[in-house]
Amino acid sequence: MEDEKRTIRAVERALDVLLCFTTGSDWGLTEISQRVGLHKSTVHRLLATLEQRGFVVRDEATEKYRLGLRILELSAYARADDPAVVLLGEMERLRDQLGETISLYVRDRKDRVRIQAVQSEQAIRRVAPVGARLPLTVGASSKVLLAFEEPSVRDALLSDPSWPAFLDKEAYEEQLREIVAAGYATSYEEREPGAAAISAPIFDRSGKLYAALSVSGPSNRLTPDVMQERAPAIIGAAKRMGTLLG
Structure with missing residues (x-):
């Protein structure tokens, strides 16, 4: 039993190391050690x-690590009926229509995770790496994933002790109600300066919230007026995507 515990712990630590690469492409030994909270010799x-x-x-010149080909091999075997694969065509069509980066987010506990992305072809664009994990407290897609969630789940998330104290809960809940009424959410330089996004919910055929469809770009292109004009196209695309889900 003790050997089994040590083996499982080793697997957990190895996975923690790999998860560092969801927030950066190159990491040094010391950086990884600090991020996972383990001694450098263990890492x-x-x-x-x-x-x-x-x-x-391992890059010999920089002494930093990056993901290897085995990761690419695993991702190549993604199932053809994986929703992130099934919805890719519609995402590309929306990108071609609006000219901005399109992302697909799902909620994972207290975070949102980008599970698919189609990059804008414009010179100045939002780069959206797949696998990125972001906080559920700010951003258009975060608000969609909360606003359209089951009330009991949403209430539990908003009441969690980890929820930022600086966010007025009543004001935030009122904003979520407005998002449900409108059918979409926007964010303008909320998470980072110069960035804006608009997001709509994707429901599967049973009516359950599956993901948030997001269009993001520079805030000088995605102004509040532009986002309002594009909302119907994004809501329509989200509804079409929902019909493709089981």
Whole structure:
């Protein structure tokens, strides 16, 4: 039993190391050690094993690690009926129509995770890496994932002790009610300066919230007036995507 616990713990630590690469493409040993809260010697052993198996690669020049080809091999076997794959065509059509970056977010506990993205082809654009994990407290897609969630789940999230104290809960809940009435949410330089986004909910055929469809770009292009004009197109695309889900 004790050996089994140690083995499981080693797997957990290795996965924690790999998860560092959801927020950056290159990490040094010290940086990873600090992020996962483990001694550098332990992290070094984990990285050596992951490197041997092809899951990470060490750059000799910078002494930093990046994801290896094994990760790409695994992602290549994504199921054809995976919603992130099924909805890709509609996302590309919306990108071509609006000219901005399109993202798909789902809620994972207290975070939102980008599970699919189609980059804008404009010179100045929002770059949206797939797998990015972001807080559920700010941003258009975050508000959609909360506003259209089951009331009991939403209330539990808003009442969680980890919810930021600086956010007025009553004002936030009123904003969520307005989003439900409008059918979409917007954010203008909420999470970072110079960025804006508009998001609509995607429901599966049973009426359950599946994801938030988001269109993001520079705030000088996605002004509040422009986002309001584009809302019907985004809501329409989200509804079409919902019909593709089981």
